[in-house]
Amino acid sequence: MPNNCCHQFIVKKTDLEQKKRKVCKKCGFIDYKNPKVVAGSLVVRNKKFLLCKRAIEPSYGKWTFPSGYLDASETPEEGAIREAKEEVNIKIKLNKLFAIFTVREKNLIQFVFLASHINKNFRPGIETLEARYFDYDEIPWKSLAFPSVAYVIKKYAKPPKKTPIFHTFSKDYGF
Numbered sequence: 001m002p003n004n005c006c007h008q009f010i011v012k013k014t015d016l017e018q019k020k021r022k023v024c025k026k027c028g029f030i031d032y033k034n035p036k037v038v039a040g041s042l043v044v045r046n047k048k049f050l051l052c053k054r055a056i057e058p059s060y061g062k063w064t065f066p067s068g069y070l071d072a073s074e075t076p077e078e079g080a081i082r083e084a085k086e087e088v089n090i091k092i093k094l095n096k097l098f099a100i101f102t103v104r105e106k107n108l109i110q111f112v113f114l115a116s117h118i119n120k121n122f123r124p125g126i127e128t129l130e131a132r133y134f135d136y137d138e139i140p141w142k143s144l145a146f147p148s149v150a151y152v153i154k155k156y157a158k159p160p161k162k163t164p165i166f167h168t169f170s171k172d173y174g175f
């Protein structure tokens with residue numbers, strides 16, 4: 001629905017709910033703070049992990065697996081595949097949903113898939129400075145962009161019996 005109103009918010013309880021929310025006194029728009037959804041993939045080839053060095057803030061110059069915010073009406077699977085294409089120009093096949101993270105302070109939910117790289121080459125996209133495969137022993141632990149990156153790689157190395165893993169990051173997420 002197009003909305004050209006320059007909202008003038010007041011904070012009040014809405015009719016059906018007990019929570020106070022920002023409501024526009026001109027058009028009635030309610031500013032729900034629903035979590036954002038992020039989808040990404042840990043791409044593994046010959047026991048090596050594909051990481052991208054970020055060319056954007058937050059965490060510029062640090063390493064992460066391909067991941068990003070979903071577009072409108074996109075599924076997590078579609079988003080993860082699109083992000084891998086955008087960030088490192090690869091085609092991936094999703095093998096399974098590995099983790100679902102809640103990042104409380106950032107109000108976001110992240111889906112992480114395990115994926116295979118199905119074309120030969122890769123090259124960094126515009127949001128990526130550099131991309132390469134790392135052996136577990138070469139992972140730049142101190143230069144990872146987000147705690148979820150280390151978490152996923154460590155869990156992959158020592159997988160729990162049951163997946164997907166559900167985990168909540170409460171603080172110090174880094175962005």
Ligand SMILES: [Zn+2]
Pocket residue numbers: 005006007008024025026027028029
């Ligand atoms: Zn308004």
